[in-house]
Amino acid sequence: MKILKVNENNRAKVIDEIVQSLSRGELIIFPTETTYGAGVDATNQAAVNKLLSYKTRREGKPLSIAVPDISLAEQYVELNDTARKFYATFLPGPFTIISESKHKTAQGVESEFGTLGVRIPAYQLDLDFLKAFGKPVTATSANAAGKPSPYSIEDLFKNLSDKQKSLIDLVIDVGELPKNKPSTIIDTTLSAPVALRQGDVVADGVARIEDQEVDFISGSEQETKDIAKRLLLKNWKRIKTTGLIVGLDGELGVGKTVFTKGIAEFLQVKDTITSPTYNYVNEYDFVRHEVEGRLYHFDVWKVGSKEELVRLDFYQILKPHHVIVIEWWQQISGFVSDLEVGLLEVRLSENDKGQRELRVRQK
Amino acid sequence: MNEVKTILAFDTSCDDTSVSLVRGETILVNVIASQVELHKKFGGVFPTVAKQAHLENIEPSLLLALKRTGLTLEDVDAVAVTVGPGLAPSLEIGLTFAKNLAKKLKKPFIAVNHIEGHLLSPLAKRQTRKIIEAKASKKTHQKKVKFPVLGLVISGGHSDFVLIKNFGEYVRLGFTIDDAAGECLDKIGRMIGLGYPAGPVIEEFAKLGDAKKYEFPLPMTESRDYNLSFSGMKTFARNLISKIEQEAQEQGKIGLDKQTIYDLCASAQYGVFRHIMHKLDKILAKENIKEIWLGGGVAANQTLRKLLRFKANQHGLVFKAPYSKKLCADNAAMIGVVAAKKLERGEVIIGPRAIAKVDRQPRWHVGEELK
CATH class of the missing domain: 3.30.420.40 (ATPase, nucleotide binding domain)
Structure with a gap:
């Protein structure tokens, strides 16, 4: 591993070293306006594999890419009007803008939804080496999964294993960075933009998936599924640690089962999800990123007491690695309180344009 | 012995x-x-x-x-x-x-x-x-049974087309990707206010109604598989019923009148069966079938039996359904x-x-x- 300290006089040399290192498929640690990042050539599969083993368990969390300007971005993602607006307003800056990917990066960079996040850092050194390199570089914070965001090289190394350290080829050290939060991530692939992660800078009028209450608009069955997948990804950790109840409400034919199909696709359930009305509950085993679990799909329209839930073995299944989707949730929500499992309530309705409105509450 | x-x-x-x-x-x-x-x-x-x-x-x-x-x-x-x-x-x-x-x-x-x-x-x-x-x-x-047989299981919980090559040898040709046929009717009945499950009531009321009064959409005509889908019909029914209710309200009436309910039942039932028959036609055009068997809760429905018996006769096939x-x-x-x-x-x-x-x-x- 080579450590380069940046000063007034060696900028050109540093940029040259970075470009050469990236060209050799190496892993670099570099400063940004948020945290230190881990970068490799996002189009080089071997280099991306190296980064993925450095970052350890990703379980579907995508990487994103850093580019110097919008024209390079456009070679890798489809920019819609919403995305262009965000680029114009917020980039360069601490934002990651997600668009439909053109699938030109190495495997493991774009999300499993086929989308890709793009960052144009407001950090001159980065813009310079990205411009010189001419290809996208992965933009992910340098910490391993589950470890704090690194603002200095000492911070970072404290939390790295020897094996992880051995994977690093070049470190660009500029000392301690200001403690800015990681970038705000905005997904522009849905009908209305959604912030998947909130950084220091707030985009006005953008719904935040982390909020206790967040609304979505869906223009199609596919989009209803896409929204379900994003909500599940956001709750993946909770699924593993406590289990998750997804309580669905809304009239017949509004799309509750469609939403559940999105959840099943996210969980990589192989079977077809069909209505559980007749059976009360259908069960599906899933394996997602080597995590085994079970999806329960309930229709509790006919259930009116706590006793009946007991008879459905309901309370026994509230545990880690279980996702419990419940249609007609309000019917039983009163019997399900103070539980250890996570809760996501989704109320679906149809507006006068024929779109579906999804009102999400997270507890 | x-x-x-x-x-x-x-x-x-x-x-x-x-x-x-x-x-x-x-x-x-x-x-x-x-x-x-x-x-x-x-x-x-x-x-x-x-x-x-x-x-x-x-x-x-x-x-x-x-x-x-x-x-x-x-x-x-x-x-x-x-x-x-x-x-x-x-x-x-x-x-x-x-x-x-x-x-x-x-x-x-x-x-x-x-x-x-x-x-x-x-x-x-x-x-x-x-x-x-x-x-x-x-x-x-x-x-003696003449194989292969096409088995239809149409109920409140299932809607399957199964190729019976012999006893114990089955191929699932098609199935519902959302609600079962009987369930769709049960739920439409629920929207009309007929209780639940409403299947048997719908069958009775359908006899008094006009099946062509409201044209339900024919789902999945584009797809080449033999699968069924009833969720679109449910959505259609919901919007239709709220439209009719609104019109009734504007005319100063309360809720749905009897004949409207009969017509809704007849049209919904016709829509559900039309979808099944459409996919059945596809199967009969492609697969070599000798007999058609019908089972499941909706097999009790005389209209469906009649439709299938007629279809089987047209193709010179044997039709069987449960005796009770x-x-x-x-x-x-x-x-x-x-x-x-x-x-x-x-x-x-x-x-x-x-x-x-x-x-x-x-x-x-x-x-x-x-x-």
Whole structure:
């Protein structure tokens, strides 16, 4: 591993070293306006594999890419009007803008939804080496999964294993960075933009998936599924640690089962999800990123007491690695309180344009 | 000796506890401890979830089956039970009971798929003798089946097209990707305010209505597969009903008038059946089929039977459906019929250890191996 300290006089040399290192498929640690990042050539599969083993368990969390300007971005993602607006307003800056990917990066960079996040850092050194390199570089914070965001090289190394350290080829050290939060991530692939992660800078009028209450608009069955997948990804950790109840409400034919199909696709359930009305509950085993679990799909329209839930073995299944989707949730929500499992309530309705409105509450 | 075996069969796949005794395709008794009466007390809205009821009903149902036939447990040659698909806690009750009984009686145990039961339910025959002998000495004559058969299982829980190449050889050609056909009608009935499940009421009201009054969409005409989808019809019905209600309100009326309800029922039922017939046409155009069999709760619907019988006649095919309404519902007699075929093929589980290993399979599709 080579450590380069940046000063007034060696900028050109540093940029040259970075470009050469990236060209050799190496892993670099570099400063940004948020945290230190881990970068490799996002189009080089071997280099991306190296980064993925450095970052350890990703379980579907995508990487994103850093580019110097919008024209390079456009070679890798489809920019819609919403995305262009965000680029114009917020980039360069601490934002990651997600668009439909053109699938030109190495495997493991774009999300499993086929989308890709793009960052144009407001950090001159980065813009310079990205411009010189001419290809996208992965933009992910340098910490391993589950470890704090690194603002200095000492911070970072404290939390790295020897094996992880051995994977690093070049470190660009500029000392301690200001403690800015990681970038705000905005997904522009849905009908209305959604912030998947909130950084220091707030985009006005953008719904935040982390909020206790967040609304979505869906223009199609596919989009209803896409929204379900994003909500599940956001709750993946909770699924593993406590289990998750997804309580669905809304009239017949509004799309509750469609939403559940999105959840099943996210969980990589192989079977077809069909209505559980007749059976009360259908069960599906899933394996997602080597995590085994079970999806329960309930229709509790006919259930009116706590006793009946007991008879459905309901309370026994509230545990880690279980996702419990419940249609007609309000019917039983009163019997399900103070539980250890996570809760996501989704109320679906149809507006006068024929779109579906999804009102999400997270507890 | 050419003796027909007596099979004791159980089904606790969902709401109803059922116990039956069969010999080959002949049904000696088919007890369904229906909770329907229980449900009515709650206006058909909040039925007791079945697990407890199965526990309470299974033994009395068995005793009733024995009493009606005059047989004893000593006359039983094999014990059969539904292991899936169905509601897991309910399946568990029947499975445990049947396993223990097979072990106690030291008789072969037969694990049966519930959908295979519905598929073969049209084969079930009435017991015609007045007195049931302890041992049947003669095999009754069975009409030969011309394979391949196309089996339709249309119920509140399932809508499957299954190619029956032979007994025990099944290919799932198509299935619903969301609601079952019967469920779609039940739910539309619910929107109209006919209670739940509304299937039988819809059939009655449909007779008084105009099936062409409201044109329901024909789903999945673009897709080349044989799958069904009913969720779009549900959405269509919801929007249609709210439109009609609004119009009624503007005219100063309250709610839906009788004839409108009849027309809605007739149109919805026609829409659901049209979708099934459309996919059936596709299958008949492509696959080599000799007979059409219909099973499942909606098999009790005379309109559907008529449509299918007409279609079968057009193509010169044999059409079969269960001889009674009871055989269309979830029942153990059809499980017994499947078990009889399995017993003939030697597909039985013998010995306490092997029996103990059998587990419920809530998502067991017909045509798949037992896990």
